[in-house]
Amino acid sequence: MSYTNEQVAHLVEGTLDWETTFRMLSMPKDNSRFAQYLAALQAKVGFPDRIVLPLGPHLYIVQSARDKKWLIQCDCGHAFCGYKDNWKLHAAIYVRDTEAAMTEVYPALMAPDTRWQVYREYYCPSCGTMHDVEAPTPWYPVIHDFEPDIDTFYKEWVNLPLPERLD
Numbered sequence: 001m002s003y004t005n006e007q008v009a010h011l012v013e014g015t016l017d018w019e020t021t022f023r024m025l026s027m028p029k030d031n032s033r034f035a036q037y038l039a040a041l042q043a044k045v046g047f048p049d050r051i052v053l054p055l056g057p058h059l060y061i062v063q064s065a066r067d068k069k070w071l072i073q074c075d076c077g078h079a080f081c082g083y084k085d086n087w088k089l090h091a092a093i094y095v096r097d098t099e100a101a102m103t104e105v106y107p108a109l110m111a112p113d114t115r116w117q118v119y120r121e122y123y124c125p126s127c128g129t130m131h132d133v134e135a136p137t138p139w140y141p142v143i144h145d146f147e148p149d150i151d152t153f154y155k156e157w158v159n160l161p162l163p164e165r166l167d
């Protein structure tokens with residue numbers, strides 16, 4: 001199975017979901033794709049820090065150019081936290097927990113019953129980019145996203161040397 005130029009363009013633009021992205025990047029016998037993808041992402045961002053792994057369309061794990069610590073960082077260069085921490089706890093959070101707030105952005109009949117479900121939107125505090133939305137029950141704690149096994153991914157899936165990590 002191979003991918004079209006259009007799909008690779010979507011990949012770089014970040015308009016594919018992470019699961020598809022991961023599947024495309026991990027295709028066997030195509031170890032150069034991940035390196036090309038990282039290079040394309042790196043060319044798009046304005047910061048000097050090296051991208052280790054994209055976490056979303058505008059969110060990355062990077063190796064800090066200053067001290068080689070791995071950080072979770074926005075497109076704009078805002079660093080949320082260390083790469084193992086939950087960046088959502090360092091984001092600007094907007095909770096839609098009323099019908100009025102829901103219908104601002106979601107079609108009226110599609111909006112959930114706010115007694116059972118709310119929307120939590122996570123924004124970069126520096127540039128305002130929305131990085132994630134959760135639809136939990138109101139009392140559910142802030143969800144910590146999956147922690148990718150980066151060492152294994154570099155070594156066994158894409159066969160690239162792991163960027164140095166000082167932390």
Ligand SMILES: [Zn+2]
Pocket residue numbers: 074075076077078124125126127128129
């Ligand atoms: Zn930002």
